[in-house]
Amino acid sequence: MTEHLVDLAVIGAGPAGLAAALAAAEAGVRVAVVDAGVRPGGQFWRSPAPGAGPFRPATLHHGWHWFTSTDDRLTELAGTGRVLRLAGHHVWSVQAAGDQWAVHCVLGAEPRQHGTSAPVTVHARRLVLATGAYDRQLPFPGWDLPGVITAGGAQALLKGNLVVAGQRVIVAGTGPFLLPVADGLARHGARVAAVIEANSPLGFARFPGAVLGATGKLGEATGYAGRLLRHRVAVHHRHVVLGALGTDRLTGVLVGRLDRNGRVRAGTERQIDCDVLAVGWGFTPQLELPLQLGCATHLDVDKSLVVTVDDDQATSVAGVWAAGEATGVGGADLATVEGRIAGLAAAASLGADAVADGRPLRRRRSSLRGFASAMHQVYPIPDIVLERCSDETLVCRCEEVDAGSIRRAVVDLGATEARTVKLLARPGMGWCQGRVCGFATACLTARHTGRAVAEPDLRAFADRSIATPVPLGRLAAPLADEQPDGDGG
Amino acid sequence: MPDRPHRTGTTTSDLVVVGAGIVGAACAYYATRAGLSVTVVDSGPITGGTTGAGEGNILLSDKEPGPELDLALLSNRQWRSLADLPLDDTTFGRTVELETKGGLVVATGQAELDGLARLAAEQRELGVEALAVPGDRLPEFEPHLTDDVAGGYQYPQDMQVQPMLAAAHLLRLARRAGATVLTHEPVTGFLCDGERVTGVRTDRRDIPAGAVLNAAGTWAGEVAALAGVRVPVAPRRGYILVTEPLPPIIRHKVYLADYVADVASDSAALQTSTVVEGTGAGTVLIGASRERVGFDRTTSLPALRQLAAGAVRLFPILRDVAVLRAYRGFRPYCPDHLPVIGPDPRAPGLHHACGHEGAGIGLSLGTARLVTQSLIGEPPEIDLRPFRPDRFGPEVSR
Numbered sequence: 106m107t108e109h110l111v112d113l114a115v116i117g118a119g120p121a122g123l124a125a126a127l128a129a130a131e132a133g134v135r136v137a138v139v140d141a142g143v144r145p146g147g148q149f150w151r152s153p154a155p156g157a158g159p160f161r162p163a164t165l166h167h168g169w170h171w172f173t174s175t176d177d178r179l180t181e182l183a184g185t186g187r188v189l190r191l192a193g194h195h196v197w198s199v200q201a202a203g204d205q206w207a208v209h210c211v212l213g214a215e216p217r218q219h220g221t222s223a224p225v226t227v228h229a230r231r232l233v234l235a236t237g238a239y240d241r242q243l244p245f246p247g248w249d250l251p252g253v254i255t256a257g258g259a260q261a262l263l264k265g266n267l268v269v270a271g272q273r274v275i276v277a278g279t280g281p282f283l284l285p286v287a288d289g290l291a292r293h294g295a296r297v298a299a300v301i302e303a304n305s306p307l308g309f310a311r312f313p314g315a316v317l318g319a320t321g322k323l324g325e326a327t328g329y330a331g332r333l334l335r336h337r338v339a340v341h342h343r344h345v346v347l348g349a350l351g352t353d354r355l356t357g358v359l360v361g362r363l364d365r366n367g368r369v370r371a372g373t374e375r376q377i378d379c380d381v382l383a384v385g386w387g388f389t390p391q392l393e394l395p396l397q398l399g400c401a402t403h404l405d406v407d408k409s410l411v412v413t414v415d416d417d418q419a420t421s422v423a424g425v426w427a428a429g430e431a432t433g434v435g436g437a438d439l440a441t442v443e444g445r446i447a448g449l450a451a452a453a454s455l456g457a458d459a460v461a462d463g464r465p466l467r468r469r470r471s472s473l474r475g476f477a478s479a480m481h482q483v484y485p486i487p488d489i490v491l492e493r494c495s496d497e498t499l500v501c502r503c504e505e506v507d508a509g510s511i512r513r514a515v516v517d518l519g520a521t522e523a524r525t526v527k528l529l530a531r532p533g534m535g536w537c538q539g540r541v542c543g544f545a546t547a548c549l550t551a552r553h554t555g556r557a558v559a560e561p562d563l564r565a566f567a568d569r570s571i572a573t574p575v576p577l578g579r580l581a582a583p584l585a586d587e588q589p590d591g592d593g594g
Numbered sequence: 595m596p597d598r599p600h601r602t603g604t605t606t607s608d609l610v611v612v613g614a615g616i617v618g619a620a621c622a623y624y625a626t627r628a629g630l631s632v633t634v635v636d637s638g639p640i641t642g643g644t645t646g647a648g649e650g651n652i653l654l655s656d657k658e659p660g661p662e663l664d665l666a667l668l669s670n671r672q673w674r675s676l677a678d679l680p681l682d683d684t685t686f687g688r689t690v691e692l693e694t695k696g697g698l699v700v701a702t703g704q705a706e707l708d709g710l711a712r713l714a715a716e717q718r719e720l721g722v723e724a725l726a727v728p729g730d731r732l733p734e735f736e737p738h739l740t741d742d743v744a745g746g747y748q749y750p751q752d753m754q755v756q757p758m759l760a761a762a763h764l765l766r767l768a769r770r771a772g773a774t775v776l777t778h779e780p781v782t783g784f785l786c787d788g789e790r791v792t793g794v795r796t797d798r799r800d801i802p803a804g805a806v807l808n809a810a811g812t813w814a815g816e817v818a819a820l821a822g823v824r825v826p827v828a829p830r831r832g833y834i835l836v837t838e839p840l841p842p843i844i845r846h847k848v849y850l851a852d853y854v855a856d857v858a859s860d861s862a863a864l865q866t867s868t869v870v871e872g873t874g875a876g877t878v879l880i881g882a883s884r885e886r887v888g889f890d891r892t893t894s895l896p897a898l899r900q901l902a903a904g905a906v907r908l909f910p911i912l913r914d915v916a917v918l919r920a921y922r923g924f925r926p927y928c929p930d931h932l933p934v935i936g937p938d939p940r941a942p943g944l945h946h947a948c949g950h951e952g953a954g955i956g957l958s959l960g961t962a963r964l965v966t967q968s969l970i971g972e973p974p975e976i977d978l979r980p981f982r983p984d985r986f987g988p989e990v991s992r
Contacts, residue, residue, distance in 0.1 A: 571917055577902045
């Protein structure tokens with residue numbers, strides 16, 4: 106077993122985690138950056154794998170320069186021993202241990218390898234949780250066909266391995282994130298047949314203040330839109346994918362146009378051929394570790410479960426800060442600002458002289474959060490998507506639970522919240538533990554119960570005492586903070 | 595919760611059941627079958643407490659001769675007869691994943707094996723089937739079991755059920771027979787006529803009733819206190835590890851002999867004794883830890899570690915199998931480890947069915963039968979005196 110002792114453990118090496126780590130380290134604090142990824146950057150700045158071929162990440166990555174300079178600076182500080190970089194470390198448990206936190210990790214790229222190398226425990230006096238988010242998925246007829254992937258998955262393929270996801274691609278769902286995905290695919294040789302966007306950016310007209318407060322964000326979106334125009338990619342606003350078509354694999358999609366009430370306008374349904382469908386309905390913050398620690402949470406504007414933080418990014422648990430998508434989905438710019446605030450606050454609590462540029466940072470955070478909130482309101486998930494789920498539509502792929510089983514758990518068996526549905530019908534009980542189907546199960550449960558999605562519905566899938574699968578043999582090994590044969594009582 | 599107007603219920607139920615876990619569900623079902631009109635009320639969702647965190651044990655093997663074994667034998671017969679009830683083109687048993695797979699208790703040393711032999715001999719006299727299995731024949735029963743065991747006993751009557759499904763379907767059957775189930779509606783007090791309990795008050799309405807049954811599990815002490823009586827049910831925390839789905843490699847419910855001793859233990863400290871079993875869904879369930887820490891919801895890694903170590907010791911093949919999640923439950927236990935069943939002489943009209951500790955799933959049906967017999971004035975099938983609610987004496991410090 107390997108053990109490390111540091112002042113501050115930052116969990117996550119995406120935009121928020123890197124910003125927090127650098128801010129704290131430069132204030133003189135000894136920091137460990139613990140990340141599941143083999144290379145830093147998180148989902149956002151996913152670096153190309155070594156030997157992946159000629160590629161200029163800067164063309165694909167927004168803020169690449171900030172990322173590389175932050176990364177370089179952290180590497181420099183690692184050389185002095187101030188920073189400890191722990192890549193490929195999957196945190197499965199975070200526990201209070203006296204006046205410290207014990208961060209228990211398993212190593213290996215795949216869960217199957219987690220038993221093979223010695224476990225690692227990081228002991229830290231303070232924690233910054235920057236655990237990020239993953240693709241939010243919704244079931245629809247045919248979504249389990251080979252060829253249907255997530256928008257984030259398409260982006261990851263492109264960024265990580267430089268594989269163009271497919272020949273003829275449709276990007277669908279909602280939100281500004283669809284544009285860079287489509288742009289990246291188009292620039293790397295895919296024929297992007299269409300972008301199917303359920304909402305319209307004209308909705309931003311309702312939020313002039315939020316847009317003016319974050320002009321850079323609008324420019325970013327306009328830039329992508331202009332590039333898509335040059336690639337002759339049609340962006341269909343207020344359209345949705347009604348179903349994926351094909352028998353053994355995807356051959357096309359059925360799309361329709363939405364009317365003012367969110368219904369499919371009669372006569373607008375049509376088929377578009379494609380090999381790959383990349384769908385994105387926003388992101389789900391990754392909250393297993395904050396929930397293990399007992400951090401207070403709430404529902405955000407986009408109906409995501411997020412960690413509640415104060416002006417310093419401090420959570421409800423003393424000694425624990427959170428930043429980035431875990432505190433509300435808002436993109437990399439917001440995440441870096443929040444990360445910096447969290448890192449500085451954690452450093453200050455350790456006695457470091459870290460009060461630099463507090464006010465401008467907070468103003469920037471406020472305008473970026475305002476923009477994120479407007480974005481969530483402009484790009485909601487239309488009701489029609491879940492209404493299209495028939496009883497036969499698969500919801501949980503791991504346990505093969507269809508929408509009908511979820512409906513019956515509510516209507517016939519009397520389940521009133523998602524946890525009960527999970528216990529009775531097994532959605533979210535398989536390998537991915539609800540990462541794919543958790544949000545959908547929560548929405549379907551709420552729909553059949555005749556109410557809006559509530560916090561307990563989403564907690565049912567994120568509240569886990571073991572954050573990532575751990576082999577029994579590994580779990581059985583004594584932990585750093587107990588006697589090997591103690592009774593633990 | 596926003597203020598809601600208090601409404602006086604327009605209809606009176608024969609019975610209000612407080613608690614929509616397995617015990618409340620079973621009692622509601624048996625009572626409706628006996629012709630009573632029933633309302634079930636729970637502060638949370640159905641099967642939201644200890645039932646939603648259980649393994650689904652229906653065991654005779656771990657019961658020493660005495661009132662609990664009598665109740666377990668009665669319950670075992672009830673489960674067997676309910677299993678064949680036609681339901682949705684199949685049977686109740688299949689729908690709730692009731693498996694008559696039998697238990698296998700193994701001993702690591704000769705002393706423990708001798709202890710098992712003595713227990714089995716006593717149990718047999720009371721109608722429990724217990725077959726001695728010498729160490730060298732254990733692989734025929736469990737091919738992947740460690741060879742570091744002295745021998746064991748097979749208990750063919752031991753069963754397993756998916757407890758949440760069982761509770762939900764019992765409630766559904768009760769609803770079909772006219773019962774009303776009210777969820778997310780905490781009981782805030784009792785309606786009384788002098789000494790007599792005449793119904794419950796919730797945060798939404800008054801529900802008058804001929805009788806009230808306290809089936810609130812680990813929270814039954816608080817419900818009893820609302821009626822001014824003491825029932826000392828306290829939480830005993832337990833964890834269960836759940837593995838990834840596997841092909842069937844474990845055939846029985848397999849546990850080490852020390853489980854029996856731990857179940858009956860009075861210690862507050864963490865105890866784990868290894869219990870391993872497969873489920874219909876392919877996952878393997880690993881128990882059982884017990885510790886008295888109140889309603890502490892933080893994760894205890896020492897408990898998880900000991901469970902994992904025990905499972906790997908018993909079934910070395912599980913070493914590389916991944917744990918996907920851990921359930922945490924709060925078992926309702928009483929100081930003498932016996933449940934509380936029957937009418938409360940201190941508060942006429944109030945009945946109890948609670949405090950089953952880790953055996954509530956298995957004991958639920960027998961309990962429901964006894965409660966119903968008592969409600970309709972039939973002599974109970976087994977003596978209720980060991981389970982009586984007023985056996986604990988006056989309040990000690992809590």
